[in-house]
Amino acid sequence: MEVMSVLLTVLLTIGLWDQTNGVSNGIGKTPPMGWNSWNHFACSIDESIIRGTADALISTGLSKVGYEYVNIDDCWGEQNRDAQGNLVARASTFSSGIKALADYVHSKGLKLGIYSDAGSYTCSKTMPGSLGHEEQDAKTFASWGVDYLKYDNCNNGGTQPQKRYPTMSTALSNSGRSIFYSMCEWGDQNPAKWAPAIANSWRTTGDIEDKWDSITSRADQNDQWASYAGPGGWNDPDMLEVGNGGMTMEEYRSHFSIWALIKAPLLIGCDLRSASSETLGILGNQEVISVNQDPLGVQGKKVSKQGDLEVWAGPLSNKRVAVVLWNRSGSTSSITAKWKDIGLSSNTVVQARDLWAHSKLSTSLQGNLTSSVDSHACKMYILTPTSS
């Protein structure tokens, strides 16, 4: 195993590994959808929050539109391993243990995710990381019934991620369970270039915040790596902030629309047990979700901009095209998507469906699509060619 891991590291580092199809664990053919504890709760988590969130995914109907992972982030474990070197759930907050939680989540038809770190301690330093314990920890996670691992980058002793991350990938493959592997090395060593061979997703940015500038800058940083994403392996500009209260509903709608278009993981980051109907309306928009989950799996990109008025677009299955007109300026403005920028030939006639108004535009379009868009808002469409 050691020899395999060294060989993989060398191939990854010199760029000789075939990255086109992603890690071969067969999962993540479309971006993962679910919830994660960090953006809202940080370290203040316990098992009742996790159970309550699983319940909420069902009662809100979000599980029906595709959200399935219930992911526990940092701070779930005891400070020290047990006498056999195993990670242990924190007795004061996760007294039933992770296996019982996984059983509960599975009984609802959902999946459980957990968090560790490719270093000696996790980022909060409240629990051990998995560096040097990869095989043992992967087996522990598998034995608990874990379905997803987010693997962080703190306290790593200065070893390159290209060396540390493949080891956990191999350990997960050997664990006997299909576990989605979500790398979180913050885009540090341009992971899009080497992670597709070993992981199902990789962070391309530092931590998101519940602020407009954080959304726009993460979208832009992530955009440069678009061509590296595809079924089985996705760029991750970090988890959703929709519903956490720091932005307007229009800003959250933009955040969600762009994350869907760019095939980002859709991991809800608010307290779902008390989410407002407006928040649920954004997160539950099935038409927008269908763009994210389209089987073609091509990441949409920024295709044109005039100042802060931007057009983002990407191809969908059946020759359709998804388009977002995104107004990042301070005032209402008209934005035009030109066919030549969004991959359609100039004579193509399309029918356009507005994914937030849930209606078809009354007339067919040829050559371009123009709409007035409020400040920090967006319009999102699927264009279906009717002739060309």
Ligand code: GAL
């Ligand atoms: C960061 C990571 C966050 C969260 C946090 C936990 O490194 O980017 O998403 O997991 O650690 O401490």
